[in-house]
Amino acid sequence: MDTADERDTQMDWQGGAIFRPVRTGNAFEETVERILEAIKLGVFGYGDRLPAERELAARLHVSRETLRDAIRSLQQAGCVESRRGRYGGTFVTYRLPPPDLGELRRAVQDMGTELEDALTYRLVLETGASEQAARRTLTADERAYLTGRLTDLEEATAEEYRQLDSRFHLAIAELTGSHTLATGIAESRMRLNDLLNAIPMLERNIMHASEQHRAMAEAILAGDIEAARRSTEEHLEATAALLRGFLG
Template sequence: MEAQVDRQFDSVFRPVRTGNAFEETVERILQAIKLGVVGHGDRLPAERDLAARLNVSRETLREALRSLQQAGWVQARRGRYGGTFVTYRLPAPDVGELRRAAQDLGAELEDALTLRLVLETGAAELAARRDLTEDQRTYLRQRLADADNASPDEYRQCDSRFHLAIGELTGSPSLAAGIAEARIRLNDLLNAIPMLGRNIDHASDQHRAMTRAILAGDSAAARRATEEHLEATAALLRAFLG
């Protein structure tokens, strides 16, 4: 799985910039796990590569990984095929958890939804305007196929990867990182929405419409399809919150 998600490492494993390198390193890794960029059973990038991506010392990285291992998020394995592997599993969707997460966000909920809408519709429009390479086109199709073929347990991670992929295709690291940050603000809420078969089918149809528009270079349709998809998700979220 490591090679498949390598494109999205740049969105979440960004250089640490605050004074507390340890805490931000832990935060970056947790974000990658919660967003599904690295899911259960996946291996994190090699220590040297990850430390370079985060711009921290290998000792700081090791300390962060030790803390995450003690908390049950990752596990270190030795040997030829060793490394640090994700052991965390996303919790089952739960309306009670959804309401607790919404309460934690409070008045910031609508702000977070608005930010996501602006960033992701803009990203879809920009991706559609770009002259994408065949490799980039294949990448987006694969992310769509992963979400279409995901089991209920895997769907939320594959959905997240699909949305992050569109940010990657804009060619703007700052925009891709902004989409990842906006999604992490809503991640607990999105993960707690009960998995409804009809809703998944509807979301898949919308994902396909977004993909078709981007690959066809139709920026207006890409923006419109993305807006419809995000508004539908927001409406479902508000419905469960009562």
């Protein structure tokens, strides 16, 4: 996993899909929502330090007072904690809750046709993102960023896996160079996040997914547009099949 200093050097793109300017009149509520999305999607996992207050307030286009209020509320909810001193800051304390398959099956039934809509939307956005990332000439830092996210995922414990899986997919979105596309993928992922987290951790599936993730990353780094699209489509269709099987 990255150190806090290493993460700071990546912030030009990490979290950009979520830490976008707040545009509604509900600045406090939307600030809380954005930070929670970043945590639940794995952009920042348990023990990670959030960006510095000045940087995060600037990214969200909110006052530092509004940001402090949001962080205090998240601290009271047990999602983050603030530490003082040279190595202080705001650190994530949120852990994914254990899945409740009964509750999630009811949620799927309530979604009805919306589930297939969400899966189709995700497929179109993420295959397009992989194609676009492969099409671009990535910088050395961007290549290292994608490789680092893949390594983190391949070395993840069972407890870390879901969040690091999200982080890998969002990294590809951020490397497209399209803020709008990256934002759409983050929103799409959030729409399905609780359901994806409910899929049991099957050893054979994890091995298969690992092969697919590596194929995706290698195709993007090689600039192979067709292979990037094909490997991403194969991976997302496999995930959708498991989701339908366990929660249908």
